[in-house]
Amino acid sequence: MSYQALARTWRPRVFPELVGQEHVVKALVHALDGDRLHHAYLFTGTRGVGKTTVARILAKCLNCEEGVSSSPCGKCSSCTEIDDGRFVDLLEVDAASRTKVDDTRELLENVQYAPTRGRFKVYLIDEVHMLSTHSFNALLKTLEEPPPHVKFLLATTDPNKLPVTVLSRCLQFNLKRLPPNLIFDRLKLVTEAETLESEPGALDQIARSADGSMRDALSLLDQAAAYCEGRLAEAEVRAMLGTIDQGHTQRLLRALAADQADDLLEEVSRLDELVPDYSAALDELALLIQRVALAQVSESAVDGGLADPEVVRELAAAISPEDLQLFYQIALIGKRDLHLAPTLRTGFEMTLLRMLAFKPAAAVPPSGDGQSGSGQARTATARKAARDTKRAAATVEASAQDTVSAANGGPAPAGPDAVAGLSEMHWNEFVAGLSLSGAARQLAGNCMFRSRAGKLVELTVGDSQQHLCTAALQEKLRAAISARLGEDIRLKIEPGTLSTETLAQRGQREADERQDAAVRSIHGDPNVLAMQQAFDATVEEQSIKPVNH
Numbered sequence: 001m002s003y004q005a006l007a008r009t010w011r012p013r014v015f016p017e018l019v020g021q022e023h024v025v026k027a028l029v030h031a032l033d034g035d036r037l038h039h040a041y042l043f044t045g046t047r048g049v050g051k052t053t054v055a056r057i058l059a060k061c062l063n064c065e066e067g068v069s070s071s072p073c074g075k076c077s078s079c080t081e082i083d084d085g086r087f088v089d090l091l092e093v094d095a096a097s098r099t100k101v102d103d104t105r106e107l108l109e110n111v112q113y114a115p116t117r118g119r120f121k122v123y124l125i126d127e128v129h130m131l132s133t134h135s136f137n138a139l140l141k142t143l144e145e146p147p148p149h150v151k152f153l154l155a156t157t158d159p160n161k162l163p164v165t166v167l168s169r170c171l172q173f174n175l176k177r178l179p180p181n182l183i184f185d186r187l188k189l190v191t192e193a194e195t196l197e198s199e200p201g202a203l204d205q206i207a208r209s210a211d212g213s214m215r216d217a218l219s220l221l222d223q224a225a226a227y228c229e230g231r232l233a234e235a236e237v238r239a240m241l242g243t244i245d246q247g248h249t250q251r252l253l254r255a256l257a258a259d260q261a262d263d264l265l266e267e268v269s270r271l272d273e274l275v276p277d278y279s280a281a282l283d284e285l286a287l288l289i290q291r292v293a294l295a296q297v298s299e300s301a302v303d304g305g306l307a308d309p310e311v312v313r314e315l316a317a318a319i320s321p322e323d324l325q326l327f328y329q330i331a332l333i334g335k336r337d338l339h340l341a342p343t344l345r346t347g348f349e350m351t352l353l354r355m356l357a358f359k360p361a362a363a364v365p366p367s368g369d370g371q372s373g374s375g376q377a378r379t380a381t382a383r384k385a386a387r388d389t390k391r392a393a394a395t396v397e398a399s400a401q402d403t404v405s406a407a408n409g410g411p412a413p414a415g416p417d418a419v420a421g422l423s424e425m426h427w428n429e430f431v432a433g434l435s436l437s438g439a440a441r442q443l444a445g446n447c448m449f450r451s452r453a454g455k456l457v458e459l460t461v462g463d464s465q466q467h468l469c470t471a472a473l474q475e476k477l478r479a480a481i482s483a484r485l486g487e488d489i490r491l492k493i494e495p496g497t498l499s500t501e502t503l504a505q506r507g508q509r510e511a512d513e514r515q516d517a518a519v520r521s522i523h524g525d526p527n528v529l530a531m532q533q534a535f536d537a538t539v540e541e542q543s544i545k546p547v548n549h
Contacts (some may be wrong), residue, residue, distance in 0.1 A: 003496040007121045010190055013060075013083060015070060018184055019214070020178040021050055027173065028054070029070040032061050037068075038171045040152040042128075044159040045175030048213030050243055051155040055124050055177070056082060059090050063118035064149060078118055089118035096127045101134035104418030108142050111150055120151050125239045129161040133415055136163050143169050177212025180204070185220055186214060193233070196225055209241050219436040241305040244276050250311055251258055253292070256327060256355055257318045268345070278344040279335055282351065286331040293324045294317050317471035322438050323359060330355050360438075423449070428503040434484055440476040443468040445504035447477075447493060457481060460495045462502075509545075518546040 012018040015025045024043075031037055041058070043051040057072075057490035060082045064072035072079050093107060107123070115121040125131075131139070143152055143166065156162065156172060184207040190396040191198045204469035206224060210217035220241070221232075228236045238245060248271050256261040273282065295316040319327075334351030341347025436444055446468065447459040461469060501509070522528055522544055531537050 001013070005219070005289070005428075006190060006222045007215050010218060012050070012057065013074060014072065015057055018050055018054065018057070020182050021054070021175050024054060024173045025177060026347055028058060028061075032068060032070040035068070037062075037151070039150070040154065040170040042154045042156070042162075042167070042170035042172045043175060044156055044161070044172065046177055047157055048210075048211060048215030048217075049178060050173045050214065051157075051175055052124070052126055055153040055155055056090075056175075057088075058153060059122040059124065059151075062120045062122065063087070063089065068119065087118065089115040089121045090124060091122065092124045094127065095125050095135075096130040099130055099132050099135060101132060101138050104131065104138045106133040108138065111142055111238075112147055114149055120149055122151045122153060124153045124155070126155045127157065128166075129156045129158045133163075135424065136166060140169075141167055141492040178210075178214055179212075180207040180210075183210055183212075183214060185215045187217060188222065190218065194225075196221075196230065196232060198232035199234045202228075202232040202237040205234065205243055206240055209243070242277050244271065244274065244281050244284055246284070246288070249281070249288045250315075252285060252352065253288055253315055253319075256325075256352070256359075257315065259356060261353070261356060264356070268349055268352065272345055279338055279346040281348060282331050282338070283336040283463065286328055286335075289328045289331065290313075292319065293321065293328070296321055296324070296472070297383050297467060306542050317475075320360075320439070320476070321470065325362075325542065326358060327355050330358065353358045364517040387436075428501075428506060430484070431503050434477075434480040436476065436480050439468060440473050440480070442504070443473045443493075444477050444480070445507070446502050448498045448500055448502055455487070455489045457489050457491050459491070460496045460498060461493055462498050463495050469493050469495070515544070518544050 015029060018025055041055070045051055060072045060074075060079050062068055063082065065076035065078050066073050074080075074083075078087060082090055085092070091107070098104070098107075111121075113121075142150075146152065151535055152170075154166075159167070163335045173505055184203050187203045188198075190196075191203070197418060202224065206217055206220045209220060222239055224232050224237050227240045235245070248267065251267045252264065255261075255267060273471070291312055292315045295312045330351060334347065334354070338344060338347040338351075341350065366492055431444045431447075434441070434444060443461070443465075446465040447461050450458040450460050452458070474491060474493055477493075478489065481491065482488050498505075522539060528539065532539070
């Protein structure tokens with residue numbers, strides 16, 4: 001017996017076997033069981049999601065010898081002939097090869113005649129959007145008022161090309177693209193039934209490469225079974241599909257995290273030996289960045305996907321959320337512009353170097369041998385200048401806050417003794433003088449000082465802000481406190497109830513007070529009162545903004 005492709009062997013023959021299209025199955029089952037049948041159905045969706053399969057199952061439901069129902073017997077002559085593609089009253093037409101109006105007229109000549117064997121004469125027109133305008137016009141009248149023994153089942157991947165006059169005469173069902181996890185489960189079922197030994201990583205690669213199409217996934221599984229000689233190994237499937245190993249993307253992201261341009265370019269050279277699809281390589285890098293970003297906000301996201309959870313945790317602790325967002329955005333833009341580069345490798349390398357160039361300024365560790373290249377020296381100089389500028393700005397900001405606090409009768413700026421003691425009384429002023437920015441400064445501003453014992457500093461963060469307590473941000477805060485105190489300290493931050501006002505709460509309170517004062521000032525202004533009386537005007541309070549002196 002000749003071998004039959006998996007996509008044909010595992011083609012669903014009844015509605016319960018159809019996966020991922022429950023919204024379509026539910027509507028058709030209710031229509032069949034409730035005897036509410038329309039004369040024309042239109043199934044739309046991308047290739048390989050089940051449009052023709054649903055149409056054939058529906059034709060079987062209509063012509064089963066046991067009666068019209070959503071559960072055909074599958075054993076009568078009508079059911080078996082439909083499965084074998086030789087049922088005389090099921091006319092399958094490929095509109096892509098029969099676009100002329102004469103073909104359509106010839107097809108419709110026998111519409112008025114009763115079915116030969118079945119209960120209904122079913123016209124299944126695939127890729128119906130390929131018909132010409134004249135063909136649609138010839139079909140239109142019959143489609144609107146067909147004889148009671150005729151059903152039209154239309155399928156298309158591009159419903160936008162259908163005339164609205166045709167769309168308005170059909171019940172339209174949109175079949176959705178299948179998610180990779182659902183395709184993976186189906187592939188696992190098929191491999192077990194076909195006694196194919198497979199690694200989960202191999203099936204995951206096939207599921208993702210299928211791009212939402214179950215038929216493509218089964219075709220790729222057939223190809224992989226032949227390529228791998230019966231055992232589907234992840235490395236061999238990657239080689240067949242042209243995808244890259246996760247280890248390459250992990251090493252690229254480690255080099256980005258460590259700011260090591262040499263390691264980055266060396267990894268690109270190793271990757272280039274595999275002749276990869278650089279667009280797919282950027283996709284893999286973006287997916288890994290997304291996994292790491294999710295892991296920073298939710299521990300449950302660590303175990304999803306193929307990457308080693310320990311590697312994901314390591315990268316989540318080593319890279320700040322701001323850097324991850326920057327890397328992700330640059331990867332997307334780099335993929336969009338990849339075809340414009342002189343070569344694909346050039347575009348890929350420049351995308352990675354752009355991630356380094358636009359990475360927020362950070363301290364550059366000194367070279368072990370005391371020497372560095374001119375490019376590294378220029379980078380270190382530029383970043384040092386950026387750090388000095390930020391520190392100067394932080395100093396000015398802290399001085400301004402101290403001035404405002406003193407004018408309002410608040411606590412005085414923290415002096416040397418207060419810094420050394422690091423007490424609750426001076427904590428907010430201490431935080432205001434730290435060289436922090438972004439999310440790390442937000443974390444510090446939302447922390448309350450709890451205690452200090454030797455080199456251990458304990459802080460409390462409000463329950464609503466505990467999402468800021470990532471390993472990367474805590475390390476930045478610990479380093480800033482150590483630099484301010486002049487000694488290396490350990491930091492412990494726990495969520496809890498805040499008993500004193502944090503720097504962020506104080507800033508919000510002062511902003512609210514300034515806003516209230518501005519609103520009262522406007523309401524009490526004589527000119528405003530005169531305009532209200534003369535023109536029956538009202539004051540839009542949300543438009544009032546305090547002036548920051």
